[in-house]
Amino acid sequence: KEVGSRRKWYDLVKEIRKTGRFEPHISIIASLSSPIVEIVNGLPFILDLYGEAGKGKTVALMLATSVWANPADNAYMADPKGTPAALEMRLDFLNNLPLMLDDMAQLTRKYEGDFSEFVYFLCSGKGKDRSNQNLTVNKLTTWKNTILVNAEHSLVTETMQGGAINRIIDVETSDGYFFESGNDVVTVINENYAFCGREFIELIIELGQEEIINIQKSYYKKITDKANELSVEKEEKQIIPMSILLATDYLATTYLFKDNIFL
Numbered sequence: 001k002e003v004g005s006r007r008k009w010y011d012l013v014k015e016i017r018k019t020g021r022f023e024p025h026i027s028i029i030a031s032l033s034s035p036i037v038e039i040v041n042g043l044p045f046i047l048d049l050y051g052e053a054g055k056g057k058t059v060a061l062m063l064a065t066s067v068w069a070n071p072a073d074n075a076y077m078a079d080p081k082g083t084p085a086a087l088e089m090r091l092d093f094l095n096n097l098p099l100m101l102d103d104m105a106q107l108t109r110k111y112e113g114d115f116s117e118f119v120y121f122l123c124s125g126k127g128k129d130r131s132n133q134n135l136t137v138n139k140l141t142t143w144k145n146t147i148l149v150n151a152e153h154s155l156v157t158e159t160m161q162g163g164a165i166n167r168i169i170d171v172e173t174s175d176g177y178f179f180e181s182g183n184d185v186v187t188v189i190n191e192n193y194a195f196c197g198r199e200f201i202e203l204i205i206e207l208g209q210e211e212i213i214n215i216q217k218s219y220y221k222k223i224t225d226k227a228n229e230l231s232v233e234k235e236e237k238q239i240i241p242m243s244i245l246l247a248t249d250y251l252a253t254t255y256l257f258k259d260n261i262f263l
Contacts, residue, residue: 004192009066010257012188013196016063016179017261023049023178024060026171026245026263030146031064032200033248034098038144039209040216043167044123045241048104049150051173057150058102059182064148065100066189068197077102080149088127092141097197099143104151115155119164122147166237169245196256203255215250219243 016024030047037044049057062071069076077100078090091099099122104115127141149155154170179185204212220243227234249263 002194002198003070006192006195008188009192009195012185012192013063014257014259016185017257017259019180021174021178022263023056023171023173024063025261027060027064027148028067028196029245029249029252029263030148030169031067031098031100032196032252033244034146035096035201035204036212036216036244036248037146038096039204039212040240040244040247042144042240042244043237044125044143044145044147045244046119046122046147046149046155046168047171047245048155048168049148049171049173050152050154053152055173055176056178056182057173059185060178061100061102061148061150062186063189064098066193066196067200068097069194070190071186071193072190076100080104084121087122088141091122091143091145092127094145095143096145098145099147101147101149104149104155105153115157116161116164119155119160119167123164123167163237166235167241169241199256200252203251207251212247212251216243216247219246219250222246 013028026047027049036042049060051057061077065071065076071077078087080101080103082090087099125142125144154172155168156165156170220239223234223239223242223246227239246263253259253262
């Protein structure tokens with residue numbers, strides 16, 4: 001539900017966008033892009049914001065959360081240390097809304113530095129078949145969304161399987177702090193949130209599935225053409241998430257933020 005002042009939230013985000021910091025910008029867009037995954041028949045993918053501690057990664061994740069819900073006190077954000085079964089139930093509940101996981105470093109020891117298995121699970125879009133005491137099969141858990149995570153190091157390693165790599169968009173943080181005052185950002189978003197997500201849903205309903213797909217396909221073609229121009233091979237599993245992000249950025253910038261600041 002929306003809480004606080006719509007104007008205060010938008011004023012804050014527009015000021016942050018004006019600074020030109022890529023990290024909070026793409027975090028908000030990745031959060032908004034989650035319902036587009038289902039519309040264009042894509043697969044879940046991960047946006048991984050990584051770099052040294054203390055620059056603002058957690059605040060950026062909270063900002064992305066405030067698009068839809070209360071960013072404070074893990075009201076919406078999830079604990080990556082939760083059991084796979086608990087995460088699966090959460091993903092099934094979220095369905096097309098984004099999953100937010102703060103500080104993947106907590107899982108490094110558990111997965112011995114190779115997150116392939118965890119990435120496949122998150123991006124599979126469905127849980128395991130399970131029977132119950134009546135010897136019938138429980139309803140299958142499903143989701144189609146984006147997953148936003150942050151870490152001190154890239155999730156991608158030399159030992160990671162190629163299929164898992166293709167499901168991750170790695171964003172290395174640049175020098176300096178993301179925000180002039182992270183505390184001020186947290187204060188505003190803890191008191192004002194969830195307006196933008198509802199308005200984005202209303203927008204995509206108004207535009208309709210066909211128009212959304214056309215916009216996403218146009219970015220798919222631009223990325224493919226650019227890759228060909230640079231003689232770089234990109235798999236469809238990599239191009240589709242990028243095209244979803246760019247289509248979302250176009251929609252949000254044009255219709256919601258109206259500031260002409262594109263990714």
